[in-house]
Amino acid sequence: MYLKIKRLIDIILSLIGLIILSPFFLILMLAIKLDSKGPVLFKQKRVGIYKTHFNILKFRTMSIETPKDTPTHLLQNPEQYITKMGKFLRKTSLDELPQIWNIFVGQMSIIGPRPALWNQYGLIEERDKYGANDISPGLTGWAQINGRDELPIEVKAKLDGEYVAKISFWVDVKCFFGTIVSVVKSDGVVEGGTGELVQKDVKSIKVPIRRS
Structure with missing residues (x-):
């Protein structure tokens, strides 16, 4: 029942977000265009619900010479x-x-496991153990307020399973308000490495494992 309500919440909030943030979007798009060559938006194939594929949208943050499909x-x-x-x-x-557009059209949810790259086979396989590939991926989620980039794959998948x-x-x-706090504090953001999250032990996270 909640999943139906969750989808309705996604539609309403994403529509409101698109309308209210549209002027801010234009400012960021202009700034990106003036800063470097290339398109304003970046599209990348990601894994959606039931391991279907979709193109996630982001504002481009890297040069056009960056190797494609590489985390x-x-x-x-x-x-x-x-x-x-x-x-x-x-x-x-x-x-x-x-x-927000991916959320509005139903490819993502506001809250859920972050969508894996299509070639992140290790993460996809780990998520299968917990049914985390069977719900819509999210803009943010339980793993994002518990470590973000610092988390090794096994811990990230277990936290996604805990959310499910x-x-x-x-x-x-x-998750929503925890994300706001994490963003403000820039918690867990690591460029160039997943890091070692020593305070979290993968064995200490108790999550029911789904068997296929």
């Missing part, structure tokens, strides 16, 4: 590809705003 943490010296405007957008997570097991309106509210 930032796998690039050698990723800083060389990030534009001046891109550094600001990534630090503030404003590069993610165009995904506990999904509710109040968990979504906690």
